[in-house]
Amino acid sequence: MIAELRYVPNMLGQSLRTNRTMVIALVVSDINNPFAIQQIRSVGEAARERGYTVVFTHTEASEKNELDQLRTLIEHRVDGVVLSPVTNRPDSVDFVMGQNVPISVIGYPMPYNDVDVVRSDSRTAAEELTRYLIGLGHERLAMLSGPREIVTARERTQGFAAALAAAELEPVSLHHAPYTADGGYRMMQAVLQADTRPTAVVTANNLIAVGAARASRDLGVKVPNELSIVTFDDAPSDAVLDPYFTGILQPTAEMAETATRLLLERVSGDYSGEGREIVLPTRLEVHASTAPPADAGKRGDRTS
Amino acid sequence: MIAELRYVPNMLGQSLRTNRTMVIALVVSDINNPFAIQQIRSVGEAARERGYTVVFTHTEASEKNELDQLRTLIEHRVDGVVLSPVTNRPDSVDFVMGQNVPISVIGYPMPYNDVDVVRSDSRTAAEELTRYLIGLGHERLAMLSGPREIVTARERTQGFAAALAAAELEPVSLHHAPYTADGGYRMMQAVLQADTRPTAVVTANNLIAVGAARASRDLGVKVPNELSIVTFDDAPSDAVLDPYFTGILQPTAEMAETATRLLLERVSGDYSGEGREIVLPTRLEVHASTAPPADAGKRGDRTS
DNA sequence: CTGTTAGCGCCTTCAT
């Protein structure tokens, strides 16, 4: 048994000598999100296939943590970094690139960095999602979005607005809060206590959707009969009985795998050049959280 | 800004010289389990407080992966290991201790290793859980357990059996399968297709419970009206709308934090001596997956 | 107190 062999080589010596640790890092922002779990699995797999070890870190959605941890990882001379960043501000990526450490980014465009990015098109997906609700007959829609600093939140809000504009509808309201269940809960409370209630809400993230659904339940509003909820990234999970939310799914596994591949191409020297941007398609999945509005029968077909 | 400083020290040199990396490893077996997420958070926090960095690895419930990864981690000279092991076989722990690397174990007793262990009492908890069902009036109970090689599965089965024996009841049946939703699904199918159906099942793990609930739904058996399901470790999660299963909760965060503390006591040299075993209390939480049996009214009080 | 040096374990080079 190799594993039983007494002698274990010291990679510190080897790495010091060769300038390669054969370790890459995956830095995710929120480990509570099942989305991140999928990334951890996929990156680990893709890296192991190519002989690399992966170490994971989570930043709890804090840019300061993100920078601290990238620094620590680079101190330990990881060969590269896959980053699922907190925001698209350039600081973290700048820092890593400034240290000549290869990096690839999962999630959203990085306008100020010439870096490899793998993402999906949030804006278009949000439009599609909103159109789906409009197609069901909804006319009063609200948006529960994420932090303004985060690109996905902005893009999803834009897509929402664009779909409404195309249908010549006005949004009932538009909210921002952190990407957490608690944030969703508070936004939904506000929505339900306002004068005009929407018949459907678009949420910018799965945790927000969970919070929104909890608030609806607590205030006695039935989903989907009285209120439809749609969301993003409600990934199927072994730990959950049933997918519940109608929403947009990103090809998480493929995104993570691709980001790892791009990274290792740079690490191994097979590629060096300008940043590549790969945009993968999303898909809409319909589940139990949506229905036509209660008063749908009264009106004609609403599809433009 | 410190993080902007151009120079980043090379920990490889430092570590090679000082024999300390200030990094500890957390090796969990199944990252799909929300249980593991909590461990990742808690160990990370406890270690950071004490100036250590944590790297995570998951073994996909394979002992081979576990050993491989421990080896890789030790090659990179982590200062210690927190292990949430696949089984209680001594090989992994032996290997780590044989390399003079401090280790502490989360989960279950390690009869063949003199090692620090933090765990809860699965057997007693399973008894309590089963007694709860009996107290509701259930007399026909089945057990959907985990792999025979895994201690928690054995202990939980023993507790189940003990509670039944104390109430002078016979189990309807007893099944073993992997700790996965799929395993639970198959066991539940078998249970529901047998001649005598139980009115309640005890599952040995949250993923098994999810599979069991899916099978019940697919076969048209209503939970909890026609069938009660109880489980272990159905940790509350931000990603889930509501805790659904009645079951036993372990103090996951406290266990992980304690294991980290014990480990770092050894790493720092504050403690060296024989293995310590810390057993933390569990608690029973009642949710929507249990009810008295449909025919409960017909009989008298069943509590012994 | 500052400056120099040896050596941690490994790989690469060069000599035998």
Next chain:
DNA sequence: ATGAAGGCGCTAACAG
């Protein structure tokens, strides 16, 4: 083919 030596970046020990 096998063997010896230098140096990766760092710190601890020691000298000035």
